[in-house]
Amino acid sequence: MQKKISTLPFKGTPEQAQRLQQVIDANKSDPSKLMGVMQEAQGIYGYLPMEVQQMIADGMGVPLEKVYGVATFYAQFALSPKGVYNVSVCLGTACYVKGSGDLFNKLSETLGIGADECTEDGKFSLTACRCIGACGLAPVLTVNDDVYGRLTVDDIPGILAKYND
Amino acid sequence: MYRSHVLVCGGTGCTSSNSQKIIEALEREIAANDLTEEVKVVKTGCFGLCALGPIMIVYPEGCFYSRVQEEDIPEIVSEHLLKGRIVTRLLYDETVGKDEIKALNETDFYKKQVRVALRNCGVINPESLDEYIAMDGYQALAKCLTEYTPEQVIQVITDSGLRGRGGGGFPTGRKWALCAPNKAPQKYVVCNADEGDPGAFMDRSVLEGDPHCLVEAMAIAGYAIGATKGFVYVRAEYPIAVKRLQIAIDEAREAGLLGKDIFGSGFDFDMEIRLGAGAFVCGEETALMTSIEGNRGEPRPRPPYPAVKGLFGCPTVENNVETFANIPQIILKGAEWFASMGTEKSKGTKVFALGGKIKHTGLVEIPMGTTLREIVEEIGGGIPNGKKFKAAQTGGPSGGCIPASLIDTQIDYDNLIAMGCMMGSGGLIVMDEDTCMVDIAKFFLEFTVDESCGKCTPCRVGTKRLLEKLDKITKGNGTLEDIDELEALCHYIKENSLCGLGQTAPNPVLSTLKFFRDEYVAHVVDKKCPAGVCKSLLHYEIVADKCKGCTACARVCPVGAISGTVKNPHSIDVNACIKCGACMEKCRFGAIVKK
Numbered sequence: 201m202q203k204k205i206s207t208l209p210f211k212g213t214p215e216q217a218q219r220l221q222q223v224i225d226a227n228k229s230d231p232s233k234l235m236g237v238m239q240e241a242q243g244i245y246g247y248l249p250m251e252v253q254q255m256i257a258d259g260m261g262v263p264l265e266k267v268y269g270v271a272t273f274y275a276q277f278a279l280s281p282k283g284v285y286n287v288s289v290c291l292g293t294a295c296y297v298k299g300s301g302d303l304f305n306k307l308s309e310t311l312g313i314g315a316d317e318c319t320e321d322g323k324f325s326l327t328a329c330r331c332i333g334a335c336g337l338a339p340v341l342t343v344n345d346d347v348y349g350r351l352t353v354d355d356i357p358g359i360l361a362k363y364n365d
Numbered sequence: 366m367y368r369s370h371v372l373v374c375g376g377t378g379c380t381s382s383n384s385q386k387i388i389e390a391l392e393r394e395i396a397a398n399d400l401t402e403e404v405k406v407v408k409t410g411c412f413g414l415c416a417l418g419p420i421m422i423v424y425p426e427g428c429f430y431s432r433v434q435e436e437d438i439p440e441i442v443s444e445h446l447l448k449g450r451i452v453t454r455l456l457y458d459e460t461v462g463k464d465e466i467k468a469l470n471e472t473d474f475y476k477k478q479v480r481v482a483l484r485n486c487g488v489i490n491p492e493s494l495d496e497y498i499a500m501d502g503y504q505a506l507a508k509c510l511t512e513y514t515p516e517q518v519i520q521v522i523t524d525s526g527l528r529g530r531g532g533g534g535f536p537t538g539r540k541w542a543l544c545a546p547n548k549a550p551q552k553y554v555v556c557n558a559d560e561g562d563p564g565a566f567m568d569r570s571v572l573e574g575d576p577h578c579l580v581e582a583m584a585i586a587g588y589a590i591g592a593t594k595g596f597v598y599v600r601a602e603y604p605i606a607v608k609r610l611q612i613a614i615d616e617a618r619e620a621g622l623l624g625k626d627i628f629g630s631g632f633d634f635d636m637e638i639r640l641g642a643g644a645f646v647c648g649e650e651t652a653l654m655t656s657i658e659g660n661r662g663e664p665r666p667r668p669p670y671p672a673v674k675g676l677f678g679c680p681t682v683e684n685n686v687e688t689f690a691n692i693p694q695i696i697l698k699g700a701e702w703f704a705s706m707g708t709e710k711s712k713g714t715k716v717f718a719l720g721g722k723i724k725h726t727g728l729v730e731i732p733m734g735t736t737l738r739e740i741v742e743e744i745g746g747g748i749p750n751g752k753k754f755k756a757a758q759t760g761g762p763s764g765g766c767i768p769a770s771l772i773d774t775q776i777d778y779d780n781l782i783a784m785g786c787m788m789g790s791g792g793l794i795v796m797d798e799d800t801c802m803v804d805i806a807k808f809f810l811e812f813t814v815d816e817s818c819g820k821c822t823p824c825r826v827g828t829k830r831l832l833e834k835l836d837k838i839t840k841g842n843g844t845l846e847d848i849d850e851l852e853a854l855c856h857y858i859k860e861n862s863l864c865g866l867g868q869t870a871p872n873p874v875l876s877t878l879k880f881f882r883d884e885y886v887a888h889v890v891d892k893k894c895p896a897g898v899c900k901s902l903l904h905y906e907i908v909a910d911k912c913k914g915c916t917a918c919a920r921v922c923p924v925g926a927i928s929g930t931v932k933n934p935h936s937i938d939v940n941a942c943i944k945c946g947a948c949m950e951k952c953r954f955g956a957i958v959k960k
Binding site: 231232233234235236238239269270273276277294295297298335338 | 601639640641642643644656657658659660661662663677818921923924943945946947950951
């Protein structure tokens with residue numbers, strides 16, 4: 201499965217960098233701890249952007265391609281951040297014929313992001329999902345655990361506004 | 366001394382159904398009723414009956430309360446704990462007899478179980494070394510270090526007939542004996558706790574319910590093969606297990622049960638947890654070692670075998686959690702005791718995770734050789750909703766199906782292999798007549814295709830082609846030649862893949878082809894799915910006699926495929942219908958049928 205690589209500018213803070221450095225310092229004597237360091241780095245940053253992978257590679261004394269190789273092998277590592285609110289649009293058949301594709305495009309346009317991307321403020325991310333079994337409510341989208349059904353494109357601004365304060 | 370003990374399950378299943386809240390409410394109510402000195406609340410590991418969670422047992426009466434809600438707590442405390450009146454309405458219904466309350470181990474679910482690996486799960490507080498020691502904990506390690514030579518330890522394990530519980534069933538004693546004589550400055554013991562089969566969770570239960578047992582067993586293995594260091598590779602998806610195991614390791618180290626010169630014997634052993642990161646292939650032993658070393662978890666060709674060149678190039682023994690969980694008991698009670706259970710070539714007990722279309726889902730530990738009928742009908746309580754048993758799937762994506770005609774087969778390693786199945790880690794999924802076997806094979810192949818690591822071509826490309834063929838068949842576009850090609854490709858993948866994942870990936874297809882070939886044929890020749898699962902091959906119809914013309918279906922249809930006027934029978938346009946089933950759910954008259 202190919203992973204989506206974020207194109208958002210990296211916005212790490214010095215505090216985060218310092219925390220990562222502490223993790224690296226505690227583990228760099230043992231190259232087998234690479235995965236553990238990457239797991240902690242993901243805990244600090246929420247995902248593993250190229251900049252963080254480079255910091256890990258430099259700190260642990262291994263090539264960047266090794267870090268990248270491990271990051272892409274395991275399902276747990278994310279190369280793209282998830283927003284505080286993850287909007288997931290059902291693109292199953294029932295929803296699709298009822299216009300969920302339009303919902304998706306409207307969201308993408310409003311938020312300015314594509315599939316598996318995250319807004320710059322880290323608030324929203326957008327994903328397309330398979331049928332969630334609520335065909336009677338089609339078209340359906342979810343925001344984290346909240347389900348919205350029988351939607352039209354005009355409902356989108358109202359839904360986003362609920363999470364936008 | 367407490368007069369009552371209240372055991373509440375703190376396993377993952379019950380924690381998800383909010384057992385933590387129950388514990389807090391209990392402690393609050395107990396304090397409010399001034400019973401803190403008399404009643405003790407213990408958070409334990411899994412009891413096994415996860416479907417009835419959150420679960421609570423009150424001793425000394427042994428009352429088994431199921432599906433307890435926070436609102437029930439004041440009643441339990443004021444009635445039962447204060448006045449001694451059992452709250453019958455909350456008891457697990459199978460424990461309520463005519464005039465008396467049955468003990469839990471007399472109920473159908475527990476009656477046939479023999480708990481060895483799970484003996485402490487749901488009995489002790491897993492975060493307390495003292496409680497483990499009270500259950501003879503660390504006595505086996507002491508016995509090994511003070512009375513046995515390493516060779517004698519291996520002999521006991523060999524004589525017991527214990528075989529690897531992780532899947533393959535390799536004799537554990539032989540594995541240790543192969544590693545022990547290899548001289549090296551460093552050797553390792555590795556525990557495989559990367560339980561990845563969908564539906565199997567026995568290793569998690571042991572880690573959550575009895576973590577010290579694993580620590581003790583790994584130290585024994587270290588002594589037997591001459592290793593001083595152990596690694597436990599646990600899935601990161603098991604946070605409770607990781608936390609409790611870490612507590613156990615720290616406690617053991619503090620008490621001198623790990624570290625230098627254990628029991629003054631001169632034997633050193635210490636261990637460390639490594640977290641997996643979500644890759645199924647890491648359950649394969651060489652891939653797991655590659656992952657611990659900090660690499661992409663790809664398997665390595667064998668030989669050299671891990672006993673010679675394993676973790677970090679050193680001689681290594683790797684066993685799974687359930688295998689280790691048997692070790693201390695075998696040392697304490699002897700090889701003969703263990704070998705007295707089970708069948709000729711499969712000794713002891715096995716833990717199964719019962720799931721699927723069965724009444725009692727959960728964890729059961731039974732002697733090897735128990736028949737599938739006993740598991741499904743007696744322990745599992747049969748199939749719900751009056752449906753018929755069709756097959757049981759064992760071994761997850763590496764295993765196969767046992768059809769209803771073989772329900773009296775004794776379950777052990779060799780009988781399963783003979784049927785084209787596999788013990789695997791012990792997932793046992795029950796299927797009823799509504800399950801399509803081609804669809805099941807496809808489900809497992811989707812999993813394997815996702816999880817194939819890509820290192821070798823037969824697995825990477827072969828499984829993809831298998832999935833495409835299955836997809837073609839379930840869509841109604843298959844031919845009889847496809848079935849033959851499917852079979853040939855399965856054998857090719859089995860023979861040529863590098864590791865266990867690829868070598869066993871075709872099993873779900875081969876075993877369903879063996880026992881349910883007629884279903885494959887029905888899909889390609891008659892273009893029908895006998896179980897009514899494969900969407901492309903079925904259609905919805907309205908039975909005119911039963912339709913009252915209420916229009917409910919037409920209103921719920923997402924694509925407007927249903928037409929008709931009020932009070933007149935409606936009809937479905939099969940070309941527009943997307944087969945979502947919303948109309949059938951909505952119809953109150955049973956007028957809509959799936960064909």
